[in-house]
Amino acid sequence: MRIAMVGTGYVGLVSGTCFSDFGHEVVCVDRDPAKIDMLRAGKVPIYEPGLDELLARNSREGRLSFTTDLASAVDGADAVFIAVGTPTRRGDGHADLSYVMAAAEEIARALTGYTVVVTKSTVPVGTNRKVAEAIARANPEAEFDVASNPEFLREGAAIDDFMRPDRVVVGVESDRAAKVMAEIYRPLYLRDFPIVTTDLESAEMIKYAANAFLATKITFINEIAALCERVGADAKEVARGIGLDNRIGPKFLHAGPGFGGSCFPKDTRALARIGQEHAVPMQIVETVIKVNDEVKRRMIDKIVDLCDGSVNGRRVAVLGVTFKPNTDDMREAPSLTIVPALVGGGAKVRVVDPQGRREGEALLPGVEWLDDPYTAAEGADALVILTEWNAFRALDLRRLAQAMAHPRMADLRNIYDPEDARAAGFEAYVAVGRGTAP
Numbered sequence: 001m002r003i004a005m006v007g008t009g010y011v012g013l014v015s016g017t018c019f020s021d022f023g024h025e026v027v028c029v030d031r032d033p034a035k036i037d038m039l040r041a042g043k044v045p046i047y048e049p050g051l052d053e054l055l056a057r058n059s060r061e062g063r064l065s066f067t068t069d070l071a072s073a074v075d076g077a078d079a080v081f082i083a084v085g086t087p088t089r090r091g092d093g094h095a096d097l098s099y100v101m102a103a104a105e106e107i108a109r110a111l112t113g114y115t116v117v118v119t120k121s122t123v124p125v126g127t128n129r130k131v132a133e134a135i136a137r138a139n140p141e142a143e144f145d146v147a148s149n150p151e152f153l154r155e156g157a158a159i160d161d162f163m164r165p166d167r168v169v170v171g172v173e174s175d176r177a178a179k180v181m182a183e184i185y186r187p188l189y190l191r192d193f194p195i196v197t198t199d200l201e202s203a204e205m206i207k208y209a210a211n212a213f214l215a216t217k218i219t220f221i222n223e224i225a226a227l228c229e230r231v232g233a234d235a236k237e238v239a240r241g242i243g244l245d246n247r248i249g250p251k252f253l254h255a256g257p258g259f260g261g262s263c264f265p266k267d268t269r270a271l272a273r274i275g276q277e278h279a280v281p282m283q284i285v286e287t288v289i290k291v292n293d294e295v296k297r298r299m300i301d302k303i304v305d306l307c308d309g310s311v312n313g314r315r316v317a318v319l320g321v322t323f324k325p326n327t328d329d330m331r332e333a334p335s336l337t338i339v340p341a342l343v344g345g346g347a348k349v350r351v352v353d354p355q356g357r358r359e360g361e362a363l364l365p366g367v368e369w370l371d372d373p374y375t376a377a378e379g380a381d382a383l384v385i386l387t388e389w390n391a392f393r394a395l396d397l398r399r400l401a402q403a404m405a406h407p408r409m410a411d412l413r414n415i416y417d418p419e420d421a422r423a424a425g426f427e428a429y430v431a432v433g434r435g436t437a438p
């Protein structure tokens, strides 16, 4: 199959590279020439474990190439994927579809022969039909079908998720399009995974429902965690106790500083907006959005309390600022709420993150960036763990405590044991959802 991937961001680059690894001939398109220049030079513009090797091999073997020239990539393609961004539209929470629609029109003018135009971006219900209308309007002669193929990969584990998905969802309206999509994903069939072939609207809805459900699960345990703190329960124990129930499952039950990232915040807002537009308010999702904001604010209070009521003049070492480990993505990371609040409160903040600095420097003004947790801890009045990178999971707590002026820790990912922290010399240790019995 010949595939054009329009939009070479986290999703487009991983999907395009993996499709080429299946044996398809893939051209990745981006309108950002700097990105394409980097990729042509064999450099990967994002941090995603394993991507550089896979990309280098498939480029070398001639199945994967990069261009800014959309028309040449689309010419003769069996399928053109749209994987451009759909950020929140300013003001109303709706997904901004301007990039998708602009790409659709550009693709329309370049179509030659029968092509399936596949939307991989997360888009509100009805968008694939709008894409079809836009293509037909821009090029009435075009022979095409549209397909919805939402993506479920997680940043940080994107290649494995793409290669070993729990399921692939495909929304189509014609057998011809279904056949092309089946051919594209055929290499995965050997691994016996389910492919959900459905209509366009259901496919679009599946993506929002999945993300909203996961965001709800995280927010649920965060709210339970707040109550645990008051009543003397341990949210980790509670999560384990409920997660072993197969109907609930153990995943997405880790209490923490609130969800962030490039998907959950914008997709919950978009779903809430879709509900409002159709007079079916998504009350649970609306509450999740509100509670998640409160969770992040509660983390600020925790740190302030740890510093005896004020961070003014305090030295605070922050470990981890990306929205989760193994990515450089800073979009809507909890750190973007918590760190500016500390800086605004007069704290002197030092930050360590294995990959966050490139994006984070512009987003977190007024902080000092360091490479090493022990250096960051020197003379500090508090240590805050915000992202659970492996590099922060097995620190020498005694060494940290000795380096600090006031050994106090806010472990907002619950990675350390309170007893171990105290035994190592921390005079105060707070986590999320771990109360002390009254």
Ligand code: NAD
Pocket: 006, 007, 008, 009, 010, 011, 012, 029, 030, 031, 032, 035, 070, 083, 084, 085, 086, 099, 102, 103, 106, 120, 121, 122, 123, 151, 152, 153, 154, 155, 262, 263
């Ligand atoms: P991104 O911002 O990393 O990448 C989008 C890319 O598209 C950019 O490089 C941009 O330059 C390019 N672009 C925009 N308009 C273009 C055009 N007309 N022609 C060519 N290139 C164009 O975005 P992302 O994180 O990869 O997300 C893309 C979509 O996938 C979004 O809808 C998102 O919700 C969805 N999604 C993302 C993830 C994730 O983990 N990031 C997971 C599942 C789904």
